[in-house]
Amino acid sequence: MKKVTEAILRKDTTIAKVQFDREWFYSIKDMQDYLNEDLSAVEALTLPMMIDGEQQYVRCATWEDIERALVKEPLQDFRGSVSKKKMPGRGRK
Template identity: 60%
Template sequence: MKKIKEAELRKDSSVNKIQFDKEWFYSVKDMQYYLGEDLTGVEYVTLPIPIDGVKFNIKCATLEDIERFREKEPLEEFKGSVFRKK
């Protein structure tokens, strides 16, 4: 799992980001490419991010939300539904 440093992430131009209510939100799609991981389960909000002067509605999440999703064990939900304690 790749470590994320927010200071480096803010400087990286390959990740679209926006500051909203004093909190930074990062494009979930760009973070998937940046980390090389599947982030389809991350909780997100849709925010307007200007790209080349045009505003696009993009799915964004805070770094905390992304980290919380990454820390989950991959089969956590599966184990609970299949294995039962006797």
């Protein structure tokens, strides 16, 4: 994943964003493309944004919500891959 800060996101013109109630909200779709990550687990809300001079309602989230979804539990991907080895001589008789 890219090294990203909220300051970088605010300057990037390829990401649709809107300030609402003193917080910046970023388009989930644009952030998925920018980070090349699946953000379907991010808590999002729909806000109006001006995109190409037209008002559209877009699913968006704060940078904190996006970061929270990107942080994975250590070894999360390996949880199911550990197999239990049967010990010889420990079965039924």
